[in-house]
Amino acid sequence: MFINGSVTWRFFNAPEQSSVTGNFAMVNSASRSDTLAMMKLLQTTVDELAAEYEKEHGRNPVKYVLAELGGNSGRGLSGTENKSKDLLGGISVELIDADLRPYSSFSFVGDLQDRLVRHPLMEAISFRGWRSGPGGDALDIQFYGADASTLKNAAEALKAQLEAFSVVSAVEDDLAYDKEEIILELTPQGKALGFTIDTLGVVLRNRLNGVEAASYPLGPRSATIRVELPEGELTSDFLERTQLRAKSGVYVPLADIVSVERQVGFSTVRRENGIRLISVTGDVSEDIPEEAEKVFKVLEEEILPEIASTNQVEWRMSGLAEQEQDFLNDARVGMILTLLGIYLVLTWIFASWTRPFVIMSIIPFGLVGTIYGHYIWDVPMSMFTVVGLIGMTGIIINDSIVLISTIDEYSKERGIIPSIIDGSVDRLRPVLLTTFTTVLGLAPLLYERSTQAQFLKPTVITLVYGLGFGLLIVLLVIPALVAMQEDIRRFRKAYSFALRSQNKFIQRSFLSLTFAVIIWAGLTLGFMLVSGSFPAFLSEITIIQTLPETMLNALLLFLSGSFLFIFVFALVGYFVFWKSKNMLQV
Numbered sequence: 001m002f003i004n005g006s007v008t009w010r011f012f013n014a015p016e017q018s019s020v021t022g023n024f025a026m027v028n029s030a031s032r033s034d035t036l037a038m039m040k041l042l043q044t045t046v047d048e049l050a051a052e053y054e055k056e057h058g059r060n061p062v063k064y065v066l067a068e069l070g071g072n073s074g075r076g077l078s079g080t081e082n083k084s085k086d087l088l089g090g091i092s093v094e095l096i097d098a099d100l101r102p103y104s105s106f107s108f109v110g111d112l113q114d115r116l117v118r119h120p121l122m123e124a125i126s127f128r129g130w131r132s133g134p135g136g137d138a139l140d141i142q143f144y145g146a147d148a149s150t151l152k153n154a155a156e157a158l159k160a161q162l163e164a165f166s167v168v169s170a171v172e173d174d175l176a177y178d179k180e181e182i183i184l185e186l187t188p189q190g191k192a193l194g195f196t197i198d199t200l201g202v203v204l205r206n207r208l209n210g211v212e213a214a215s216y217p218l219g220p221r222s223a224t225i226r227v228e229l230p231e232g233e234l235t236s237d238f239l240e241r242t243q244l245r246a247k248s249g250v251y252v253p254l255a256d257i258v259s260v261e262r263q264v265g266f267s268t269v270r271r272e273n274g275i276r277l278i279s280v281t282g283d284v285s286e287d288i289p290e291e292a293e294k295v296f297k298v299l300e301e302e303i304l305p306e307i308a309s310t311n312q313v314e315w316r317m318s319g320l321a322e323q324e325q326d327f328l329n330d331a332r333v334g335m336i337l338t339l340l341g342i343y344l345v346l347t348w349i350f351a352s353w354t355r356p357f358v359i360m361s362i363i364p365f366g367l368v369g370t371i372y373g374h375y376i377w378d379v380p381m382s383m384f385t386v387v388g389l390i391g392m393t394g395i396i397i398n399d400s401i402v403l404i405s406t407i408d409e410y411s412k413e414r415g416i417i418p419s420i421i422d423g424s425v426d427r428l429r430p431v432l433l434t435t436f437t438t439v440l441g442l443a444p445l446l447y448e449r450s451t452q453a454q455f456l457k458p459t460v461i462t463l464v465y466g467l468g469f470g471l472l473i474v475l476l477v478i479p480a481l482v483a484m485q486e487d488i489r490r491f492r493k494a495y496s497f498a499l500r501s502q503n504k505f506i507q508r509s510f511l512s513l514t515f516a517v518i519i520w521a522g523l524t525l526g527f528m529l530v531s532g533s534f535p536a537f538l539s540e541i542t543i544i545q546t547l548p549e550t551m552l553n554a555l556l557l558f559l560s561g562s563f564l565f566i567f568v569f570a571l572v573g574y575f576v577f578w579k580s581k582n583m584l585q586v
Contacts, residue, residue, distance in 0.1 A: 008289040010380040011324040016098035016451040017130040021074035023090040024125040032086040038119040066092040078174035098451040105129040106285035128170040137281040140319025144277035151278040154311040167285040175278045183261040190257030194247040289380040369469025373461040388462030396470040399431045435471040528554035
């Protein structure tokens with residue numbers, strides 16, 4: 001159910017928030033009046049959408065709206081630090097409490113960005129519903145491995161693709177066209193006069209930024225004398241007025257020896273570990289987990305590989321995806337340490353290396369109940385599910401410990417099968433009470449309808465359904481495993497007795513069977529583990545050629561071959577001994 005998508009996964013299901021922000025930026029050629037016009041369009045759209053919601057649901061969803069001109073609201077747009085304040089605007093919308101409306105703030109944001117009429121001079125706009133929990137954006141893709149223009153093209157292509165998904169909002173990148181660049185190229189006349197682009201760059205840089213003439217100590221610090229042009233000369237016509245001295249000593253206007261090209265560039269290019277990169281961020285609605293999961297699947301399998309191939313860039317998932325991977329790695333280590341600690345304690349208490357495995361065998365079945373519980377309540381599994389699983393590990397074995405302790409106590413005076421039956425009967429009531437008290441104690445949280453408590457539901461479902469399903473498994477599987485452990489103990493004892501037999505033929509036969517199984521394990525499991533494939537002589541067998549070379553098939557091949565060896569050994573033993581005349585002696 002988890003693999004086929006009936007039960008979905010969502011890293012963090014944040015509590016519902018009531019605040020929504022919308023920020024926009026205009027192009028550099030726009031004016032303050034254009035920004036004001038865009039703000040009026042935004043306010044009108046919010047009012048119209050609120051009226052439609054009120055007509056449909058019977059209550060106006062908007063408490064109040066705050067508009068801001070000259071800046072952004074909440075989290076501002078990325079890459080707008082160097083923009084004029086007159087080109088920025090923002091709006092803050094406070095919705096009514098989440099318990100008073102049947103829709104989420106993400107739905108409101110989705111409808112708002114779909115209905116908004118864009119101003120012709122608008123450069124970027126981003127709507128965002130506030131969320132709590134782990135930091136980072138729900139959607140954060142980083143491109144790297146190319147120049148800034150190529151990375152910007154890849155980011156624009158990705159943003160265009162993401163706009164097709166209704167569950168995605170607040171799509172933006174952190175590399176904005178916010179700086180005008182002037183590109184100078186030498187003309188043939190400039191080259192003929194002996195100028196080079198390098199010397200030209202040095203001269204212009206010194207004239208614009210100044211020249212350090214001297215540096216001298218001043219107490220514990222140092223002072224610098226810089227020679228700079230007067231501020232009155234650094235005007236917009238600087239390039240037209242500037243003259244340079246050629247090698248011949250003649251001064252020529254700069255406009256005669258260079259061609260000037262103006263283009264929009266980037267004032268800030270982000271680098272990480274020396275690598276130039278650009279981040280495309282966005283928010284993903286949590287209302288429909290299946291749609292959100294579909295977005296990430298399409299991104300990783302189709303959109304991002306295509307964009308990377310077209311623009312020759314590399315990409316990686318960051319933000320919440322990166323935090324999710326770190327959390328799962330930490331949870332994996334925590335689960336291993338938890339299981340190891342439980343095993344060592346049980347080994348010490350029961351004075352056995354194998355009995356703890358029987359007790360702890362109930363733990364994986366708790367996951368079965370957990371998945372069924374999430375399916376019944378239609379709640380996606382999340383990080384709180386993993387936290388609940390780690391906590392449930394120590395709780396679910398309590399019933400198993402109570403049952404096996406009684407069986408071990410009874411087995412000192414009775415046979416193992418009577419002890420299993422009597423122990424299961426006598427401990428039925430304590431096992432039921434242990435589970436029911438825990439489950440009933442969590443029931444209020446399970447049936448809590450407040451939206452602010454929904455993020456805790458995965459943990460509660462994990463504990464309630466994991467323990468409830470574990471109760472049935474404890475009463476059915478644990479007694480069977482104890483009986484199986486006793487059977488294995490008798491088989492092991494009989495095998496040891498055969499190896500110590502006075503009959504050399506029997507002793508050598510059992511040793512030969514043992515070595516045959518060990519060699520077969522090396523040729524199947526061992527060979528697959530080391531080389532990742534079957535041995536050449538096995539690969540030539542027709543049946544094996546149809547099997548994918550995986551560890552699971554190697555395990556199945558080992559088990560089937562081992563059973564075949566044992567069957568042939570038993571068959572030969574039957575005809576050699578049971579049909580012989582000295583059967584009684586044997």
